[in-house]
Structure formats: structure tokens, C-alpha cells
Amino acid sequence: MRPLLAAAVLAAVCATGGCRNSTAYAATDTPRALDASVVPPTEVGMNLSSVGPYALANSFADLIKAHGGVWLVPPAGAWQFPSQDILTPDGRPVNVPLGTKLMVEVQPDPHWQPREIICHVSKGWRVGVSLGNTKVGNDQDFRIVPASNSTSNTSPIMLSLIANSNPASLDQLSCRANEAGKDDLFLPQFTENLRPFHVLRFMDWMKANKTKTKSWSDRPTPDDFDQFTRGVAVENMVALANQQQADAWFTLPLDADAEYHRAFATYVRDHLKPGLKVYVELSNEVWNTAFQQGKLAVERGKARYPTESAAVAADFYYADRLREVMPIWSEVFASQPKRLVRVAASQAAWPERAENILSHEQTWKSVDMLATAPYLNDNPFAITANDAQGRIDSLFARSAGIIDEAIKHSLKSKIIAAKYGLRYGTYEGGPGYVTGQQEMQMQLNAMARDPRMYDLYSQFLNRWQKEIGGLYVAYTFVDAYGKFGAWGHKEYDGQPLSEAPKMRALVDFIQRSSARK
Numbered sequence: 001m002r003p004l005l006a007a008a009v010l011a012a013v014c015a016t017g018g019c020r021n022s023t024a025y026a027a028t029d030t031p032r033a034l035d036a037s038v039v040p041p042t043e044v045g046m047n048l049s050s051v052g053p054y055a056l057a058n059s060f061a062d063l064i065k066a067h068g069g070v071w072l073v074p075p076a077g078a079w080q081f082p083s084q085d086i087l088t089p090d091g092r093p094v095n096v097p098l099g100t101k102l103m104v105e106v107q108p109d110p111h112w113q114p115r116e117i118i119c120h121v122s123k124g125w126r127v128g129v130s131l132g133n134t135k136v137g138n139d140q141d142f143r144i145v146p147a148s149n150s151t152s153n154t155s156p157i158m159l160s161l162i163a164n165s166n167p168a169s170l171d172q173l174s175c176r177a178n179e180a181g182k183d184d185l186f187l188p189q190f191t192e193n194l195r196p197f198h199v200l201r202f203m204d205w206m207k208a209n210k211t212k213t214k215s216w217s218d219r220p221t222p223d224d225f226d227q228f229t230r231g232v233a234v235e236n237m238v239a240l241a242n243q244q245q246a247d248a249w250f251t252l253p254l255d256a257d258a259e260y261h262r263a264f265a266t267y268v269r270d271h272l273k274p275g276l277k278v279y280v281e282l283s284n285e286v287w288n289t290a291f292q293q294g295k296l297a298v299e300r301g302k303a304r305y306p307t308e309s310a311a312v313a314a315d316f317y318y319a320d321r322l323r324e325v326m327p328i329w330s331e332v333f334a335s336q337p338k339r340l341v342r343v344a345a346s347q348a349a350w351p352e353r354a355e356n357i358l359s360h361e362q363t364w365k366s367v368d369m370l371a372t373a374p375y376l377n378d379n380p381f382a383i384t385a386n387d388a389q390g391r392i393d394s395l396f397a398r399s400a401g402i403i404d405e406a407i408k409h410s411l412k413s414k415i416i417a418a419k420y421g422l423r424y425g426t427y428e429g430g431p432g433y434v435t436g437q438q439e440m441q442m443q444l445n446a447m448a449r450d451p452r453m454y455d456l457y458s459q460f461l462n463r464w465q466k467e468i469g470g471l472y473v474a475y476t477f478v479d480a481y482g483k484f485g486a487w488g489h490k491e492y493d494g495q496p497l498s499e500a501p502k503m504r505a506l507v508d509f510i511q512r513s514s515a516r517k
Contacts, residue, residue, distance in 0.1 A: 031364055036411075036418035042465045044510050045199025045249065045473035047428060049488070052228035056109045057478035058493045059190045060236075061180035063106050063117065064173050065227045073101040073160075090220070091229030098166035106144070106175045107157040111492040112189070114177035117144040121161070124168035130158040144175070173225070185239055189494060194244055194477070196510045199279070201249035201427065201473050205232040208251040208284040209291045215256070216263045234264055238271050248272060249279035249343075249427075249473070254286065254293045254321065261325055265332035274339075280329050281343040281371070281427065286318045287311070287353055315346075315356035319363040326366040341368050345427050348372035351412040364420035371425050372413045373475070374406040375432035376460055380440055388443045395433070395447060399456045403463060410468045425471030431457055431502060432475075434485040441483055448486035454501035461509040474506055 049057035053069025060066040070093055071079040086096050093102060107113060120141055121127055127139045132147035132155065146157060161170065180187055194200070211231060213219055220230035227236065234250075241248040248268070252261065268278050288294045294314065301313030308316065326342045333340040344367040346354035354372070358364040376399075383394040410424075417424040431453060433444040447453065464472055478495075479488030489503040497504040 029362060031419070031421040034418040034421055034423075036415045039465075039467065039469035040423075042469050042513060043198060043471050044196070044506065045201060045247070045471060046194065046197040046477050046489075047201045047203060047473060047475040048205050049477045049479055050204040050228070051232060052226075053105050054108050054480075055228075056111075056480055056488075056492045057190070058107075058109065058112060058177075058187050060227065061184045061187050062174045062176050064104070064175050064225075067105050067108055068173065068175075068226050069105045069228075070170075071103045073103055079103060088225070089218075089230065090224035090226070092170060092225035094169040094171075095167040096163045096169065098163050098168070100163045100168075102161045102163075102170070104159045104161060104173065105156055106159055107146075109492055110155065112494045113146040113157065114179050115146075116178045117146070117157070117175045118178060119144060119159070119175040120172060121159075122170060122172040124163065124165035125170070126162045126164045128160040130155060130160075133157055170225075185236065186243065191240075191243060193493070194246075196507050197244075197246060199247045199249055199277075199471060199473055200237075200241055200244065201251065201279075202232065202237050203249075203251040203281075203284050203427075204476070205237060206251050206253075207231040208253070209293070211253045213253045213256060214260070216260045219260070219264075234267055235271075238268060241276060242271075242273050245273070245276070247277040247279065249281065251281045251284050252325075254283035254296065258324075258328055261328045262332060265329045269332055269336065269339075272339075274336075277339050277341055278333075279341045279343055279369070280326070281345055282318070282321055282325055284427075285345065285373075287314060287345075287347045289314075311353065312356055315353055316360050319344075319357045319360040322357070322363050323361065323366045330366075341423075343367060343369045343371050343427070344422075345371045346413070348374040348406075348409045348413065351409065351416055354413055354416050358416065358420050358422070364422065367422065369423045369425060369471075370413060370417035370420075371427040371471075371473075372410070373426055373428035374410045374413075375429060376402050376406050376456070377432045377434065378402050380433070380435050380444060381437075388446065391440075391443055392447045392450060395444075396450070396452050396456065399459070403456070403460045406460060407463050407467055410464070414468060414470075423470055424468070426473050428475035429472060430474045430476075430487075430489065432485065432487070438483045441485065445481040445486045448481060448502065449491075449499075451501055454505045457502055457505040458509060461505065461513075465509075465513050 051059060051066045055067060070082060072082045073079055082093060086093055088094055123140060125139060129135045129144055134145040136143045177187060220233045222233045222235045224230060272278060283293045285291055286293050286297045289298060297314035297317045298310045301317035302310060305313040305316050322344055329340060344357055346357055354370055378395055378398055380391060383391045385391045385394050414424040433447055435441050474489060476487050478490045478493050481491055489506060490500045
């Protein structure tokens with residue numbers, strides 16, 4: 001769980017009845033239990049950071065695919081997102097009135113700027129670039145020479161586009177970083193930084209917490225204007241996994257129909273390299289009512305199981321959907337069953353919810369793995385120190401107990417998984433110190449940068465290897481630290497490991513300990 005609303009969400013779980021055990025599985029059809037004391041080799045994966053405006057992980061060689069957020073600039077007033085009447089479903093501006101000004105983000109992160117950016121724009125637009133950057137060429141084909149990458153340059157690279165035909169449509173817009181080869185789909189720096197990780201979870205790439213996709217015809221495609229309006233296309237995710245020789249973890253929409261699952265599974269089976277595994281997960285944190293899918297699961301679960309508490313009803317509904325969806329994947333991969341890992345995800349701090357899911361109507365038969373998110377976090381309000389440094393010092397002093405707690409929750413979940421003959425691992429994890437109080441959050445963000453974070457995280461990873469084992473998927477690759485927490489293992493793309501203690505701890509652990517290096 002990314003505990004953005006951790007205190008409220010977790011405190012409510014037991015109050016809503018989510019901490020009771022559900023009915024045990026039928027004695028006439030018992031699973032073949034595993035020995036939970038066996039510690040398998042550790043393998044490390046990574047959650048990919050979001051693409052889109054402001055995203056700091058530079059991924060696609062065509063920067064528009066990753067960052068090209070479009071804003072409408074009215075004659076007076078603040079920038080705004082264009083209304084749907086001038087946007088196609090994939091985010092492409094069309095039928096734009098003469099004289100309308102749009103701003104498009106090309107590169108949001110001043111820490112990394114390519115030597116040049118090669119752009120092509122469809123006809124009908126007068127094009128400029130943001131201050132400090134130089135445009136060389138005409139309005140359809142030009143180069144952007146970025147301003148000097150200095151500490152004073154903190155602005156993103158933007159294009160201004162003014163419609164000079166009536167109407168104008170932005171059918172074509174690409175801006176490729178010249179660091180990439182002409183046939184490269186992804187930036188070399190991106191793929192190199194991902195190299196240590198052998199499982200890639202695409203949850204944020206698939207907009208799992210916001211997606212409205214229900215049918216295969218609504219899916220994002222590689223030809224979309226960008227790869228964030230509807231999410232990243234399966235073709236691009238498979239291409240990255242193949243390039244990295246990494247197993248792929250897909251987090252699929254809760255409401256997607258059977259056709260969607262069958263087509264998605266078939267594409268992955270036929271295009272993901274034969275030696276790579278595919279992890280398939282139904283939505284993200286369906287137990288978490290901070291997300292739309294969590295609220296929906298409660299609503300539908302209560303309608304179906306009115307006598308159950310909200311939490312148990314949601315768990316049962318999620319289990320029902322697993323039994324509907326996972327057999328489709330099993331059928332598609334019937335000739336390659338060892339490649340497929342069907343995941344049931346649950347709450348780390350209350351393992352009883354996993355019991356609800358797996359035992360309900362023998363849902364354990366439809367999955368291969370139980371996954372939770374045992375974050376390292378603490379209650380900063382419990383610290384009596386008034387000054388920032390004192391609070392940080394006190395939190396580090398309590399780290400042994402925090403590690404104990406995360407390992408304890410993981411072991412409880414592993415025991416439940418083993419009872420049903422399932423493997424156990426994480427879908428997310430890492431230091432997740434967060435609070436709803438902004439001033440205190442800035443202190444916790446400083447804690448994430450503190451060199452002592454390397455030791456704290458290393459101690460947890462070492463204990464994971466010795467006591468839990470299996471797949472550990474960290475959250476998240478690159479993300480700026482702010483009022484909602486310090487989730488990134490790096491704060492910006494290209495940040496030196498010497499300045500990123502979380503990422504350095506993870507990479508060092510992989511080098512000395514991971515089952516795959």
C-alpha cells in the first residue's frame with residue numbers, strides 16, 4: 001500500500017469487519033500446502049514510474065509519447081486542459097479554431113536535457129519554443145537546441161502552437177531525443193537504468209487506478225497521440241520487457257470484459273519472448289477504498305453479499321472476479337503454463353483479508369501467487385522531538401522495530417499463501433514514510449535522502465532474503481519527493497546513486513544477493 005491515506009484507510013479496515021477470517025475452504029477439496037519455512041531465492045523487480053505531464057522518468061525516445069501534455073492557453077486566465085470537443089479519445093487535438101494557442105510539454109525535467117530534439121509537426125500551426133531554448137528550422141520540421149543545463153535552468157522544454165488554419169488538427173507531433181537511435185523505441189539511459197531489474201510491473205503505465213478501459217476496442221495503441229491519455233499500449237510494454245529480458249507484470253482493468261482479457265493474453269503469449277514469464281494481476285489494491293476500484297468493489301460486494309461487512313464483501317467480490325478472469329489466461333497459456341503467474345493481491349497489514357479472498361469459493365484454485373505491499377513506515381506523530389533533525393533521528397532509531405513489523409506481516413501472508421499451495425511475494429514495497437501534514441512530510445522527505453536510509457533499507461532487504469525470499473517488487477522507479485510522499489527510488493532521471501540511498505541499497509543488494517543479476 002502506498003499510504004497516502006494510510007492512517008485513515010488502515011484504521012478503517014478492522015472497523016468495517018475486514019479483519020475476520022472467512023469460511024475455510026472445503027475439506028473435500030483441500031490444496032496441497034507448501035512449507036512456509038522454505039526460503040526461496042530472492043528476485044527483485046521494479047514498478048515503472050508514470051508517464052505523462054510532469055513525469056520525471058524519461059522513457060520513450062519520442063518525448064511526446066511520454067510527456068506531451070497539451071494545455072489550452074486562453075487570451076486571459078490560467079492554462080487549462082482542452083475540452084473533450086477538441087480532443088480525440090487518445091488525446092489528439094482536432095478541429096481547433098483559428099488563432100487558438102496550445103502549449104505542449106516536451107521535456108519536464110531540467111536535470112536531464114538531450115543535446116538536441118528533432119521535431120515534426122503537422123501543417124496548420126505556427127510553432128515556438130519556450131524561453132532559453134532555440135528552434136532551428138521551419139514550423140513543420142525543426143530542431144530544438146536546449147538551453148544550457150545549469151542550476152539556474154529549472155523550466156521544462158515547451159512548444160507553443162498557434163492554429164493558423166481554420167480549423168487546425170494536430171494529427172502529427174513527434175519530438176525525438178537525438179540520444180536515441182533512429183529505430184529506438186526507448187531512450188538508452190532509461191533502459192540502462194532499468195537493467196538491474198528482472199521483473200517490470202506496469203501498473204502506473206496502465207493507469208490502473210484511473211483507467212476506464214472495458215473493451216479491447218478501447219485499449220491504448222502504439223499510434224495514440226501519447227502513451228498516457230489512455231495508458232501505454234501492450235505492444236510497447238511487451239517491447240520493453242523483451243528488450244530488457246525482463247518478466248512482465250500487467251495490472252489489468254477491474255471491469256475489462258472477457259474479450260479484452262483473451263486478446264491481451266493472446267498478444268502477450270505470442271509476442272513476449274518465450275523465456276520470459278507474465279504476471280497477471282486484476283486491478284490494483286482493490287481492497288483500498290482510496291481508489292475508484294476499491295469503492296466499486298465495496299458497492300458491488302455489498303449488493304452481492306449484503307450480510308457481510310464492507311471489507312469482506314469487497315474481498316468476496318474481488319475473489320469472484322478473479323475466478324471469472326484468470327481461467328481465460330489459463331486457457332490462452334494452456335500450452336505454456338509455466339510462463340503464467342496469476343496473482344491475487346491483498347493488504348499487507350491485515351493478512352486475514354488474503355484469507356477472505358483465497359478461501360472464498362476456493363479462489364485459491366484460480367491463482368498461483370499471493371502478493372502484498374509490506375512498506376517500511378512509522379507514525380511520525382509518535383515522536384516527541386520538536387525539531388526536524390530530532391524527529392528524523394528518532395525515526396531512524398526506531399527502524400529495527402519497523403523492519404520487524406514489515407517482516408512479520410510478510411511472514412503471516414507467506415504462511416497463508418503456503419496453506420493454499422501458493423508462492424508469496426510483493427507487488428510493491430520500499431521505505432514509505434508518509435504523513436498527511438505537509439511540514440512534517442518535508443521532514444520525512446529529508447529522511448528519504450539521508451545516508452542512513454541506505455543502511456535501513458539494506459537491513460530490510462537482507463532480512464527479506466533470509467526469512468521470506470521470493471519476488472520483491474519495489475515501488476517506484478523515479479518520482480519527485482513532495483507533499484504526498486517520497487516514493488521514488490530516485491528523485492529524477494539520471495540522479496547519481498551517491499545521492500539516491502534507496503536506489504543504491506536496492507542495486508547493491510541485487511549485485512550481491514539476487515537470484516538473477
